[in-house]
Amino acid sequence: MQEFFQSTKAKILLAVLVLLGAFMLRAIWTGGFSPMASQLLGAVATPFQRAAADVSSGVDHFFERFVRAGQTADENEKLKSEIVRMNKQLVELEELREENRRLKTLVGIQEEHKDMEMVPAALIGRDYNSRFGSFTIDKGSHHGISPRDPVISEEGLVGIVSEVGLTHSKVITILDVSLNVGAMDNRVRETGIVSGNMELAGEGKCLMNYLSRESGAFAGDLVITSGSDKSGLFPEGLVIGTITEVQAESSGLSLYAVVEPAAPIYDLHDVCVITDFLGQGEVIG
Amino acid sequence: MNKKLQYSVIHYGLCALFFFFIYILQSTPGFLEFWSFKPLLLAACTVSMAVFEQEYAGALFGAFAGALCDLSANTYFGFNAIMFMLCGLAVGLLCEYLTQRNLRNCMWFTAAFLVLVCTINYFFQLGIYKYPNAEFYWLKKTVGTTLPTLVLTPPVYWMFGYLHRRFEQYKEL
Numbered sequence: 001m002q003e004f005f006q007s008t009k010a011k012i013l014l015a016v017l018v019l020l021g022a023f024m025l026r027a028i029w030t031g032g033f034s035p036m037a038s039q040l041l042g043a044v045a046t047p048f049q050r051a052a053a054d055v056s057s058g059v060d061h062f063f064e065r066f067v068r069a070g071q072t073a074d075e076n077e078k079l080k081s082e083i084v085r086m087n088k089q090l091v092e093l094e095e096l097r098e099e100n101r102r103l104k105t106l107v108g109i110q111e112e113h114k115d116m117e118m119v120p121a122a123l124i125g126r127d128y129n130s131r132f133g134s135f136t137i138d139k140g141s142h143h144g145i146s147p148r149d150p151v152i153s154e155e156g157l158v159g160i161v162s163e164v165g166l167t168h169s170k171v172i173t174i175l176d177v178s179l180n181v182g183a184m185d186n187r188v189r190e191t192g193i194v195s196g197n198m199e200l201a202g203e204g205k206c207l208m209n210y211l212s213r214e215s216g217a218f219a220g221d222l223v224i225t226s227g228s229d230k231s232g233l234f235p236e237g238l239v240i241g242t243i244t245e246v247q248a249e250s251s252g253l254s255l256y257a258v259v260e261p262a263a264p265i266y267d268l269h270d271v272c273v274i275t276d277f278l279g280q281g282e283v284i285g
Numbered sequence: 286m287n288k289k290l291q292y293s294v295i296h297y298g299l300c301a302l303f304f305f306f307i308y309i310l311q312s313t314p315g316f317l318e319f320w321s322f323k324p325l326l327l328a329a330c331t332v333s334m335a336v337f338e339q340e341y342a343g344a345l346f347g348a349f350a351g352a353l354c355d356l357s358a359n360t361y362f363g364f365n366a367i368m369f370m371l372c373g374l375a376v377g378l379l380c381e382y383l384t385q386r387n388l389r390n391c392m393w394f395t396a397a398f399l400v401l402v403c404t405i406n407y408f409f410q411l412g413i414y415k416y417p418n419a420e421f422y423w424l425k426k427t428v429g430t431t432l433p434t435l436v437l438t439p440p441v442y443w444m445f446g447y448l449h450r451r452f453e454q455y456k457e458l
Binding site: 021041049125135269 | 305308309310311312313314315316318323340341344345348351352353354355356357358359361362363364366367370371374378381382410411414416417418419421422425426
């Protein structure tokens with residue numbers, strides 16, 4: 001064995017080790033931007049990953065039709081009766097929509113998300129180490145994405161970009177214990193902090209902490225971003241999820257709520273990255 | 286270029302392609318995913334490579350496999366590359382001087398490496414921050430990664446064994 005450690009091969013391996021160490025230190029130093037080697041490797045791998053993700057998604061959809069045939073028949077029956085009920089509601093809703101439109105015009109409220117710039121992206125990778133549902137998307141700095149940009153799906157907030165390569169980015173989700181989101185109960189307008197929880201992450205849920213005892217938050221309330229997370233990370237008014245349970249903290253000083261995210265974190269295919277919004281990066285307070 | 290070098294280039298080129306192919310399979314969303322756990326097939330590849338091709342190739346291909354893992358893992362680029370490289374080196378040296386080259390040993394090495402990787406990942410990502418119930422999460426993650434990887438190790442071992450035998454005879458010409 002001594003021969004090996006004295007050989008040229010061992011010296012080459014040592015040089016590679018030092019080089020990799022340097023890459024890692026640079027990645028830590030730049031905090032969120034991948035080093036050149038990673039960007040090159042990522043640029044080669046991304047098209048193949050995208051193709052594999054497309055094939056996997058297509059196969060999933062194909063077999064889902066057969067697996068869920070019985071369930072679909074039941075759903076069909078339920079939906080038919082629902083249509084009758086909803087047709088009645090539609091008439092009422094049409095009246096309410098007209099009234100809402102008039103009110104919006106009166107107070108001059110802008111259309112939702114008009115102040116945001118978004119880049120659509122597809123999910124191309126989940127790793128063995130994808131803690132709390134984190135994943136890789138097929139857009140990077142080349143498409144205008146920066147570290148800490150918010151990521152949403154059509155249902156609601158998904159997470160933030162944690163690292164950006166040239167043609168790919170890594171995203172951590174709201175189930176992650178390291179991510180804190182300034183949030184608000186939309187009904188009672190009470191603010192709190194939504195963050196991941198080790199036990200609840202497996203069920204795809206997270207926690208809303210620091211709700212005051214008098215908040216009046218209830219199961220079924222909608223939770224949205226408050227835009228007051230003191231870092232300008234998230235725009236105001238993005239849907240986070242629904243409260244499923246409200247409990248008192250062990251200290252008894254405040255309440256916490258279990259929140260079911262609106263976005264299906266473990267079953268995402270397409271997302272949008274918000275690259276610019278009003279108040280982004282503005283530190284409050 | 287002489288014949289021996291030519292066959293070496295083809296051999297290691299095929300191995301690199303196989304590593305890349307395995308990475309694409311491993312990171313494809315929904316594929317080989319069991320209750321949100323995914324196998325770390327590149328660990329099995331690195332160990333099998335080191336078992337058959339010894340410490341030098343094992344370490345270099347380990348670094349390549351780790352760099353691929355770093356592309357989609359929640360770690361700084363280079364973290365997995367260093368760990369996989371050291372794993373390839375250690376397994377190669379162990380097989381050269383201490384143990385036999387067989388599937389059973391390959392599976393033991395793979396399991397030990399996976400436990401080590403998951404533990405180090407846990408320590409740097411969650412353990413030092415002392416999140417509540419983090420140990421339970423580590424246990425779930427380690428078992429959930431190790432078991433499916435071990436189930437899929439034999440075909441990977443067989444593939445590297447096949448490539449080794451196929452090219453060894455030409456390299457000896």
